Amino acid sequence: xxxWERNTLILLAGSVFGAVFYFGFVIAQxxxxxxxVMPQLWVWLGYIVFQFxxxxxxxxxLNRKGLAEVRDLVGGEDERDLxxxxxxxxxxxxxxxxxxxxxxxxxxxHGSAALLFHSMVAALVVSExxxxxxxxxxYSRAI
Amino acid sequence: MAKRPPITNRVKDLRExxxxxxxxxxxxxxxxxxxxxxxxEQGKYSPSLESAFRIARVFGVGLEDVFGWEE
Numbered sequence: 001x002x003x004w005e006r007n008t009l010i011l012l013a014g015s016v017f018g019a020v021f022y023f024g025f026v027i028a029q030x031x032x033x034x035x036x037v038m039p040q041l042w043v044w045l046g047y048i049v050f051q052f053x054x055x056x057x058x059x060x061x062l063n064r065k066g067l068a069e070v071r072d073l074v075g076g077e078d079e080r081d082l083x084x085x086x087x088x089x090x091x092x093x094x095x096x097x098x099x100x101x102x103x104x105x106x107x108x109x110h111g112s113a114a115l116l117f118h119s120m121v122a123a124l125v126v127s128e129x130x131x132x133x134x135x136x137x138x139y140s141r142a143i
Numbered sequence: 144m145a146k147r148p149p150i151t152n153r154v155k156d157l158r159e160x161x162x163x164x165x166x167x168x169x170x171x172x173x174x175x176x177x178x179x180x181x182x183x184e185q186g187k188y189s190p191s192l193e194s195a196f197r198i199a200r201v202f203g204v205g206l207e208d209v210f211g212w213e214e
């Protein structure tokens with residue numbers, strides 16, 4: 001497995017852990033309250049810190065051993081890495097746009113600021129997960 | 144699964160004919176990772192024109208001796 005495949009998996013893990021933390025709290029609290037709970041600053045900050053810690057910590061560990069294989073490359077990436085990354089980022093942009101439009105539509109249907117906020121977080125999380133999965137899958141298929 | 148590009152190549156044959164050159168050595172010569180050389184040999188990635196020329200130059204052959212178009 002190449003350096004960038006491992007890097008992608010680490011960032012994916014960061015997104016998954018962050019999403020589980022955030023939506024775990026939101027869903028649990030919403031079920032208990034019987035309605036969608038308002039956004040809470042500590043949950044939001046916790047999500048960011050959680051994702052950041054897993055991603056940065058994982059990449060730091062990866063760089064301790066795996067960086068040698070890409071050290072000679074400009075920016076640490078070769079032409080195939082760049083193509084795969086750009087394709088995944090382009091698709092992430094499309095997915096995020098669609099999810100944001102979908103989330104904004106909730107405002108007109110439900111008029112709930114809480115739901116709007118959580119749907120924006122979901123758009124960020126889902127599009128990031130899709131980017132990681134597309135990028136990882138691209139390494140093993142023809143591009 | 145994405146369709147493979149109709150470009151064929153003889154990179155593996157040329158590498159083996161070139162003193163059993165390793166994938167890592169070829170990768171270093173042309174400035175890519177070993178995984179990219181593997182993808183090229185398996186037909187899963189078509190290199191840029193610049194890398195294609197670099198590969199041909201490493202083996203001392205023309206571009207069409209390395210790459211072909213499969214109808």
